[in-house]
Amino acid sequence: TTILAIESSCDDTSASVLMDGKILSNCVASQDAHRLYGGVVPEVASRAHQINIIPVVDLAIRQAGIKKTDLDAVAFTRGPGLMGSLIVGVAFAKSLALSLDIPLIEVNHMDAHVLAHFAEDPKPRFPFLCLTVSGGHTQIVKVDAPDQMEVLGQTLDDAAGEAFDKTGKLLGLEYPAGPIIDKLAQQGKPVYDFPEPRIPDLDFSFSGLKTSILYFLKEQIKEDPDFIQHHLNDICASVQDRIVSILLKRLRKAARRTGIKEIAIAGGVSANSALRSGLAEMGQKEGWQTCIPKFEYCTDNAAMIAVAGYFKYQAGQFTDQSVQPAARF
Ligand code: ATP
Ligand code: FE
Numbered sequence: 001t002t003i004l005a006i007e008s009s010c011d012d013t014s015a016s017v018l019m020d021g022k023i024l025s026n027c028v029a030s031q032d033a034h035r036l037y038g039g040v041v042p043e044v045a046s047r048a049h050q051i052n053i054i055p056v057v058d059l060a061i062r063q064a065g066i067k068k069t070d071l072d073a074v075a076f077t078r079g080p081g082l083m084g085s086l087i088v089g090v091a092f093a094k095s096l097a098l099s100l101d102i103p104l105i106e107v108n109h110m111d112a113h114v115l116a117h118f119a120e121d122p123k124p125r126f127p128f129l130c131l132t133v134s135g136g137h138t139q140i141v142k143v144d145a146p147d148q149m150e151v152l153g154q155t156l157d158d159a160a161g162e163a164f165d166k167t168g169k170l171l172g173l174e175y176p177a178g179p180i181i182d183k184l185a186q187q188g189k190p191v192y193d194f195p196e197p198r199i200p201d202l203d204f205s206f207s208g209l210k211t212s213i214l215y216f217l218k219e220q221i222k223e224d225p226d227f228i229q230h231h232l233n234d235i236c237a238s239v240q241d242r243i244v245s246i247l248l249k250r251l252r253k254a255a256r257r258t259g260i261k262e263i264a265i266a267g268g269v270s271a272n273s274a275l276r277s278g279l280a281e282m283g284q285k286e287g288w289q290t291c292i293p294k295f296e297y298c299t300d301n302a303a304m305i306a307v308a309g310y311f312k313y314q315a316g317q318f319t320d321q322s323v324q325p326a327a328r329f
Pocket of ligand 1: 009010080081109134135136137160161162164176178179182268269270271272273298299
């Protein structure tokens, strides 16, 4: 079975070819234009997808060493995401499937972030808990099977990735700030203590943290106008430390409550080095089997759409040509 997958939910255009469960190619065209604006501009993203989609799909097919006519199905991200971005990928997937006369498979982007773990060994065993931390979502998901997922807790406001990016904006860093904060934090110490939100149960909140950072910076700048420049590494280390501790404490609570010891992380923020090392450390203490995907499968990519699509292919779950993109589910 050979599947072509297309991902275009946000600002990355990606295509991947999977053959019998194995990823043969995973090509991503990233859009640099948004750096200028400090965030993703939907209209700009949509236009860039239109420019990128054919070259990226072409490259994925060539890198896989196959021909278009070898394809058995086309999988695509139906949502959630930016409508203008989704439209491009969905329209392209539908047209290609129609012209090759092969079936279509719709994939939920958040399910795909979780199922990215099955792109390579070692794979988590069911049931497992997955902390999905990305630019738009923060969720703890109980995964009983590829098509049986239950959200146990999620953010009530900002996502973890947004917390990184918005803090970065306050600090004058480029978008996306997550990887930059990660890097700067490695040269700093978490000497500033930011408050932990009081949110019941397994939910998250990050907007209060952002506000407290804003007020903290304002106060400090009164004393030292160059406070940020003088202490940037320590500020980054402190912010990152707090975000990671919020995430890991909730994850531990969920693990203890469900008794599940198979623990995974997914989404762009799972690329964060402090989260990775913190998870490994907590996992040792708690007796967890932890699973962290390779970096290229953490941020948006079509390989995860291919993997999720392959599960659906095997289950005979196809979509017809009437399918429309869905910004929200
Ligand atoms: P969603 O999947 O919710 O629709 P998205 O697809 O835009 O959102 P991803 O591509 O999964 O999100 O992740 C992007 C986010 O990951 C950004 O907020 C970025 O700052 C963050 N990120 C990437 N690398 C790191 C890192 N090393 N440390 C912290 N954050 C990071
Ligand atoms: Fe994503």
